[in-house]
Amino acid sequence: MQLEVDGRQIDIQVDPQMPLLWALRDVAGILGPKFGCGIAACGACTVLIDGAPVRSCVLPVGDVTGRVTTIEGLARDGALHRVQQAWLDEQVAQCGYCQAGQIMTAVALLEEIPDPTDDDIDKAMAGNLCRCGTYPRIRAAIKRAAGNATGA
Amino acid sequence: MTSRPIILAALVSLFAPALLTSASAQTSQQAEPVVDRxxxxxxxxxxxxxxxxxRCANCHVEDEHPRWSGPHYGETRVHAFNVQRGDDGSGFGNAGLRCSTCHxxxxxxxxxGPPGAENWHLAPVEMVWFGKTSAEICAQIKDPERNGDRSLREVATHVRDDALVAWGWDPGPGREPAPGSAEETYxxxxxxxxxxxxxx
Structure with a gap:
């Protein structure tokens, strides 16, 4: 089957029931999206399909019908996406494992709500867990990316 | 001689669906419901x-939060991840965390793992019945303002034909299905x- 991932056409010959995450990581070699729980309960595997966040660890690859964007496809022409830059500026990551998923959800949130409130952030980000507890810095980075740098 | 009316009522009720079907084809006649309490x-x-x-009530909730329950969950609990109906009232969740993020x-x-079916979302706010009594749900189902503006026949058809409703009888591993079947409920x-x- 053909997938469009990060702007590239990829030919993947796998069981259509294989989770998208497996196809991305083990077949296409795109290692940015992470395996966390395997049941859509942590958000580490989050990618965008036509701009909407999905948990790729439970989505059968045969059901993918749109353009897939992973953390590896956010930067353009060598320039980080503004959300990635905000993450650096706020030094969000600790261990970093969940951060690709956190950033993908934040990108989707900001596309829909360019200037999110704390409540908007709470509602959007609650499915992306961080065992290091970087939530205050995640919030600060989202606000920075929205143009409202406040510090964590 | 009290048995005759009972037999008559039983016969009438036995054939009432057929009578209704017949009546629905005759636009000039409306079948009166046969009262057999x-x-x-x-x-x-x-x-x-x-x-x-x-499997049905957990998403017909009043307080914006779907529920989880079943053998693996113990008592009924609020869906994790701050999942909500959605600020737009649509029942499809909020920006960044739609139902379709996982379902x-x-x-x-x-x-x-997350269950799935076409069009996964919470029931509209006027169609909530989680935690209500049988009498309350019954009255609600008959009220077009609280049943999606449907006749009872349309309610029956919705139950039989809607893909998301049908999920209740095929809820995936580890979940008890709703009793009976869509056709039996219809x-x-x-x-x-x-x-x-x-x-x-």
Whole structure:
């Protein structure tokens, strides 16, 4: 089957029931999206399909019908996406494992709500867990990316 | 000689669905529901057992939060991840965390993986019945303002044909399905209506 991932056409010959995450990581070699729980309960595997966040660890690859964007496809022409830059500026990551998923959800949130409130952030980000507890810095980075740098 | 009316009522109720079907083809005639409270209540109980079942009721909630329940969850609990109906009232979740972030068109086959069906979302706010009594749900189902502006026949058809409703009988691994089947519930609603649609 053909997938469009990060702007590239990829030919993947796998069981259509294989989770998208497996196809991305083990077949296409795109290692940015992470395996966390395997049941859509942590958000580490989050990618965008036509701009909407999905948990790729439970989505059968045969059901993918749109353009897939992973953390590896956010930067353009060598320039980080503004959300990635905000993450650096706020030094969000600790261990970093969940951060690709956190950033993908934040990108989707900001596309829909360019200037999110704390409540908007709470509602959007609650499915992306961080065992290091970087939530205050995640919030600060989202606000920075929205143009409202406040510090964590 | 008290048995004749009972037999007559039983016969009428037995054939009432057929009579209704026949009447629906004749636009000049409207079949009057046959009031048979005992039979009607028995049919309603079948319907209520489905509507009140967690596979249905857990998403017909009043307080914006769907519920989780089942053998692996212990007591019924609020859906994790701050999942909510959505600020737009749509029932499809909020920006960044739509139902469709995790719930796709098919069930995850992994235990505790997210279930899936077409058009996954919470029931509209006027159609909530989680935690309500049988009598309250019954009255609600008959009220077009609280049943999606449907006749009882349309309610029955919705139950039989809607893909998301059908998920209740095929909920994926580790979840108890709703009792009976979509077709049996459809027939029970029609039989309940034909018996005068009594409420407890």
């Amino acid at each position: 005992e039979r009607g209540l028995a049919e309603w109980e079948k319907v209520h057992a489905v509507f009140a079942h967690p 796709f068109e098919t069930n995850s086959q992994v235990l505790h 027939q029970a609603i029609l039989a309940w209506e034909a018996s005068g649609a009594p409420c407890p």
